[in-house]
Amino acid sequence: MAQPSKLRMMLEMIRFSHTIFALPFAALATVMAIKLPLPEGTAVRVRPLDLVAILICMVAARSVAMAFNRLADQAIDAGNPRTAGRHLPAGLLGRHEVTIFAILCAVGFLVGCALFLPNWLPLAASIPVLMFLCGYSLAKRFTAAAHLWLGVALSLAPICVWAALRGSAVLADPSDLLPAVILAAAVALWVTGFDIIYACQDEAFDRSEGLQSVPARFGAKGAFRIAAACHAGMVLVLLVLPSVAPALGLGWIYYAAIGSIAALLVYEHCLVRPDDLDRINQAFFQVNSIVSVGLLVAAGIDCWMG
Template identity: 25%
Template sequence: MAVLPPAARPFALLARFDRPIGWWLLFWPGAWAIALSGRATERWDMLLWFLLGSIAMRGAGCVYNDIIDRDLDRQVARTARRPLASGAVSVKAAWVWLVILSLIGLVVLLQLNLTAAIVALGSLALVAAYPFMKRITWWPQAWLGMVFSWAAPVAWAQMAVGDWATLALLYAGSIAWVIGYDTIYACQDIEDDAMVGVRSSARAMGGRVRGGVTLLYGVAIVCWAAAVWRVFPTPLALAALLPTALHLLWQVATLTPDDGANTLARFRSNRDAGLLLFLGLLVVGQAA
């Protein structure tokens, strides 16, 4: 952020460009689908386009979320200094910035085939509704799971694989993974969320967060294993998931839900979990 002109810094912060973990988490499900399709080496360019799209659209999503939540953000210690909540960026300027980021996303959209583009546009309703979920359900993380996993069906359609049952398993596993890691993240805000009436899976689980996240990660591994089996039905292929499974096990084994530094570190480590799964699926996809 220091290299940017002072006037640009609040906009970079608004799009969370200082926190790349978000775009990695948005990128990985699409990368997994490309890897499992067996066409990753052939269509490596799509990995780059999906990464650019993840950076732009995660930024756009953050801007939109902060526009909707600016009043709530002022009441929560962790979010009170966000550019909109603090007044560093006006609402009008935020909308302009949102349009600019969306136009970058449009450039990526134009690289896709028609089916993939239609699937991608299908995410807009989910994205638009997400900021309101924390007001009406105890499981906004489930909605986030659908949003943050949407790159998987887009990439699958782009690769023209056609085996939608395998995609469904990959997507379901990703949703469970997202709910798990975002529950860990939400542990940081339990007290503030309770004061302002914001709901979350972390609050819903209460003292059972570690067990709940373990269950969610277990569901993710089972779904991913089933997807791998459909592509390459051999026990050796399942071994490609072992590093990911061990990493997720480490997360829950060392998780301390009431320690903010611990939960933030475990949350951020999911960038590495995503990479491990990508490498495993890349091996499976190329071997199948």
């Protein structure tokens, strides 16, 4: 069998296909930012270049964060039987190669932010955003809130998109950012919940290595309860969005989607239990991809029809 190319292994290492978890929320923020009138009542005029820049920034930022995560966790991954086969600890990729890849992606992110000029907000925020995204990889060394850190990191997507497309409105009236903050809060709770569930696989290893995680601190049963609370919070936050921004026109399609998302999250918690994590990949990857894409489609349709 032919050896996979370095690029293919690099994309596998950063789980490039999982970009689907965050990208729909950036796309939904784009739709909302276009639909919602500016303070003076005019519509947002989005250049095709802005849409390209959003895609570049989303892909590049996530790639930097994942590559840095693999570099930071190489020794930890090597000691964990579940992750010892990953590309860096298995020797399929070298640190030098992954470092260069991360630097190139970081440059790509900065270029993407510069494409929004004359709106200077994205470029001004680019370095702090990258630092926060990469900081997640170090968080589990000192705080069990690392899952929340990851959730907030992904939740920056709708906020950054909003600031990039409605920069003048945000600077004139910071409350203009509120719909994006509500969407971001839902993303943060959602990601925090499913990352806690995923981390249950490493409960014993994290304890033995002194790593911080919710399962290591509270046990699998406690972790599942906290994850369930996060997911319930996500649903409640999404229900608030139409009242915060009535001009979006979110109606019965959106509410039907929220009901479906709630059912999917209940299904996710039924797929895995504290003493049975065999179907965790199905719960983590399949269900969550449906949640993110489904919300984008339903809310997007409602925005345009409303």
